[in-house]
């Protein structure tokens with residue numbers, strides 16, 4: 001085999017030389033572009049575009065440095081192809097492919113060909129490298145291995161097991177080298193429509209979702225780089241965990257967000273009781289917000305007296321009610337309808353004033369003057385603001401949460417104690433469940449954009465005037481020779497103004513993050529089972545094309561507002577027009593640990609079958625019963641940290657402080673708290689924080705409390721048990737839940 005390594009080394013070195021050449025080329029072009037000094041608007045725009053292009057190319061060449069080439073296919077017809085992280089071509093005239101991008105259709109057999117269905121492939125070779133050095137090659141000769149005792153459906157077994165057994169680092173890595181057939185199907189599924197990927201823990205849902213993003217951007221580059229791709233994850237820690245995967249695949253134009261960040265400009269990070277989040281997540285909140293907005297459109301109990309120019313005018317209930325009716329009939333959102341309300345109020349006051357002055361003597365011009373004066377009067381404006389205030393989503397929501405009476409109007413069907421859960425001081429900041437409500441409020445409030453539109457029109461006119469000036473000067477200079485085409489002949493002022501408009505060179509992802517009205521080309525939701533009905537409404541607004549990939553596991557739902565069936569989530573938006581696929585193999589959790597998790601799943605009473613583990617480790621789970629919980633956990637964590645790789649101590653919420661302190665006293669570098677540093681070797685986390693993550697070893701503390709403390713406690717237990725890639729230990733003082741009693745005591 002060592003000669004084979006030599007052969008591949010030669011080829012791989014040639015590929016790196018080609019990559020270096022491209023990198024140097026882009027670097028030189030970038031430097032040249034940056035040195036250009038022309039300050040004409042067209043040249044500047046061109047320069048910005050070129051800079052962005054070369055910088056992106058350089059970033060991509062940097063991203064593929066590790067594992068540039070990882071596979072080779074030998075075809076039955078004698079042909080051969082190398083597979084890698086990007087496509088490289090021969091510099092010479094015939095432009096032969098030297099390396100095929102893993103996303104290209106030609107690379108597919110690398111992931112799909114099996115002995116039973118070789119698809120023209122004679123041999124699949126996995127090339128393993130460390131930096132630029134080839135360290136191993138694993139061959140599968142497809143026409144000879146048909147009867148071999150391999151794990152059914154697994155391709156590239158040696159490379160796969162080597163990847164799965166590697167110690168974890170606290171950052172997720174990509175899986176391009178060992179994507180399995182059932183995963184490949186999903187990654188390359190068509191762009192359009194809603195695709196649901198249901199899969200048990202460790203089946204690679206997150207990995208598949210991210211690789212799908214990279215595949216879609218490659219295949220539909222034009223469309224998706226303009227509209228962008230949004231990836232939603234459960235929390236900031238998780239986003240940090242997966243943050244490196246797409247850049248390692250050479251993709252940077254994807255926006256990663258939590259639900260709490262869905263409303264631009266605000267970050268919903270404050271914790272709140274599960275019950276409060278559940279109430280906010282119900283669809284009823286739409287009506288509640290509608291009522292809250294109407295509640296701000298006030299009819300005075302007593303007539304209001306306004307003093308304008310030392311004269312008294314009266315605004316009574318019926319007048320206000322009529323103005324309200326007029327504004328509401330427009331069916332415009334609150335802020336957009338406000339000018340109609342104001343107009344109606346001013347018209348009523350104008351009539352009053354006209355009558356006082358003697359309407360018969362007044363002409364239309366006089367009435368218009370009165371109207372203008374009243375509309376500009378401070379007291380009139382204050383009255384309008386009181387009766388139909390201009391509202392931001394933030395003020396609407398914080399005023400609502402701050403006032404029991406307002407809450408009672410908005411949520412008449414809630415019990416008093418439920419409403420009390422929503423009550424809070426406006427200064428405390430937003431929670432994740434507030435973000436969809438802010439977005440809903442923005443829909444209901446709308447914007448009074450007349451001012452903004454007037455400003456934009458003025459800007460446009462100014463630019464046009466300026467362009468006209470430029471053309472006039474050019475015209476003077478050109479006048480000498482009537483045969484020469486003048487600038488006038490080629491372009492008029494409005495087109496020149498348009499050209500000078502500054503182009504926006506932010507990526508689609510950057511622009512989308514700041515824009516509530518942005519609609520994405522594709523939306524991917526990870527841990528999709530956790531999203532509330534209100535969060536789905538926002539996502540559906542952000543993706544009117546309904547081109548979406550939702551990955552999740554309804555057996556792992558921890559949030560009360562989360563889903564227990566995909567049809568419940570999607571029915572309101574696409575009825576039954578969505579497709580579901582399933583992932584069935586667990587690549588993370590070894591069989592020994594999965595056996596325990598499977599009995600918890602059975603107790604959940606779902607029809608879901610546990611995914612089958614792809615490997616065994618020979619290490620059985622164990623448990624220790626103790627009377628000194630914190631002390632024992634700290635000692636076992638110290639013992640566990642002697643193993644290579646990461647260790648998570650998973651604790652019920654109520655024990656985080658106590659256990660965290662004990663572990664920190666013993667292991668000062670352990671990560672603890674709201675935003676734990678996952679690259680630390682040992683981390684103390686709640687089960688909720690551990691969602692979607694994985695660790696080499698897991699020490700689960702007091703599982704009975706994990707179950708007892710949450711309304712979806714058994715789901716949480718299932719999540720906790722399936723975080724380990726190698727070892728699982730349980731520490732408890734109380735008896736363990738029935739499903740865990742089979743674990744041997746140590």
Ligand SMILES: Nc1ncnc2c1ncn2[C@@H]1O[C@H](COP(=O)(O)OP(=O)(O)OP(=O)(O)O)[C@@H](O)[C@H]1O
Nearest residue numbers: 175178179180201202203204205206207587588692
């Ligand atoms: N084809 C593969 N090759 C190598 N590793 C893989 C493959 N598929 C999945 N994995 C690894 O298995 C682990 C679990 O994957 P992932 O986190 O995507 O699963 P998940 O289904 O999202 O799990 P959960 O629902 O528990 O969050 C990861 O370490 C991932 O890299």
